[in-house]
Amino acid sequence: MSSLPIVSITRRETLSSSHRLHSPFLSDEENKKIFGKCNNPNGHGHNYVVLVTVKGPVDPHTGMVMNVHDLKHYIQAAIMEPLDHKNLDRDVPYFKNVVSTTENLAIFMWDQLQKVMEKPNLLHEVKILETEKNHVVYRGGTTYPRKKFDKLSLHPNPNQHNVSSDSD
Structure with a gap:
């Protein structure tokens, strides 16, 4: 029995959200x-670049x-719509009690993709480029x-700058 090569495919999409x-x-x-200017009561927006990668064996047929x-x-179904x-x-009901950080957005996208994919085990990675510098x-x-997490400080050091992701 011969083995099949494993290959990754990535698709890039752009979406705008606030x-x-x-x-x-x-x-x-x-x-x-904690959130600095990203806590503005009026919110702010991003043109997110999303890269979804699937990985698996190349079907010989x-x-x-x-x-x-x-x-x-x-x-389109899991992310764009x-x-x-x-x-x-x-x-987005998911974010009613979940902070809409890019980390949580990536988790949401992953979960949504898993629900719609015929072969969810092929999903390898969701990458979001929030800004040119933050991925x-x-x-x-x-x-x-x-x-272990509960033992960590959830608040930044008072002598440290805020940790808002848009600050760079």
Whole structure:
């Protein structure tokens, strides 16, 4: 039995969304301190570049890991329709009690893709370019023990600048 080569395919899409970085679990003062200008009550917007990568064996009959038309359809249904030209905090129920950081946006996209893909095991990576300098990558399945996380400080050092992702 011969083995099949493993290949990755990445599709790039761009979407525009607005949001406000604001945690319902923190005071207004804490939110302003942690999120800085990204906590503006009027929100702000991004033209996100999203790269979705699937990875798997090349089918010897079709020569493909996945038909790119199918990948385009999955991205349209899971990402573009629910997120493009939307206010993430107001228009996407997932973000009602989840801070709409790019990290959480990547997790949301991954979960949505998993729901619509015929072969979700081929999903390898969701990468979001929030700005030219800030990128987030999520590959699913990796978790961090909550007990260890709870021991970490959730607030930045008071002598440190805010951690808003738009600051660079």
